[in-house]
Amino acid sequence: ETGVTQTPRHLVMGMTNKKSLKCEQHLGHNAMYWYKQSAKKPLELMFVYSLEERVENNSVPSRFSPECPNSSHLFLHLHTLQPEDSALYLCASSQTQGSNTEAFFGQGTRLTVV
Amino acid sequence: AQSVTQLGSHVSVSEGALVLLRCNYSSSVPPYLFWYVQYPNQGLQLLLKYTSAATLVKGINGFEAEFKKSETSFHLTKPSAHMSDAAEYFCAAGLSGSARQLTFGSGTQLTVLP
Numbered sequence: 036e037t038g039v040t041q042t043p044r045h046l047v048m049g050m051t052n053k054k055s056l057k058c059e060q061h062l063g064h065n066a067m068y069w070y071k072q073s074a075k076k077p078l079e080l081m082f083v084y085s086l087e088e089r090v091e092n093n094s095v096p097s098r099f100s101p102e103c104p105n106s107s108h109l110f111l112h113l114h115t116l117q118p119e120d121s122a123l124y125l126c127a128s129s130q131t132q133g134s135n136t137e138a139f140f141g142q143g144t145r146l147t148v149v
Numbered sequence: 150a151q152s153v154t155q156l157g158s159h160v161s162v163s164e165g166a167l168v169l170l171r172c173n174y175s176s177s178v179p180p181y182l183f184w185y186v187q188y189p190n191q192g193l194q195l196l197l198k199y200t201s202a203a204t205l206v207k208g209i210n211g212f213e214a215e216f217k218k219s220e221t222s223f224h225l226t227k228p229s230a231h232m233s234d235a236a237e238y239f240c241a242a243g244l245s246g247s248a249r250q251l252t253f254g255s256g257t258q259l260t261v262l263p
Binding site: 039078143 | 239
């Protein structure tokens with residue numbers, strides 16, 4: 036399998052549930068990202084991991100907790116979410132140096148909080 | 150801070166007609182510029198990128214974009230629309246090629262009419 040793979044593709048969860056989103060990249064990249072895509076809004080960068088260290092957290096509520104155990108895997112742990120957290124969550128990866136540093140995206144997880 | 154403006158959240162063209170999707174950026178320094186496409190229930194796929202090598206950039210699927218510094222624009226064009234081009238298109242800009250520093254526009258939904 037190649038590229039960036041996200042699971043699950045769809046997730047419905049209650050506000051008291053705990054769930055995790057998974058992302059895996061097979062591109063040999065050294066940085067991974069979580070984005071939130073809500074209707075009618077620009078793509079929002081949530082977290083950045085570079086060389087497995089979190090280097091950016093864009094004022095994301097603590098009910099979202101990322102984890103990057105190695106350079107190929109990225110998780111987003113979810114707990115006590117709110118209905119306004121319903122969105123498409125996109126994972127991306129990239130190289131951080133060289134001439135080709137553009138992001139490659141997964142297909143996303145469509146999250147619905149009920 | 151960098152900002153990216155996509156004029157027209159929805160654009161409709163007839164099959165075979167010219168496609169023109171507009172993107173303007175705000176930066177005193179020529180940025181790195183990207184166009185991504187998102188098909189329904191998919192992640193973002195890179196169409197093309199500008200990294201100061203040539204002002205006219207050719208991408209995949211017959212798309213191209215021209216960087217115009219005087220107009221701070223990076224409009225996306227395709228001479229002849231195909232039904233399969235129907236998707237949402239995102240312009241993004243960054244002061245480096247790093248995905249970490251990208252600012253995305255709000256997107257333009259392209260509809261292709263038979």
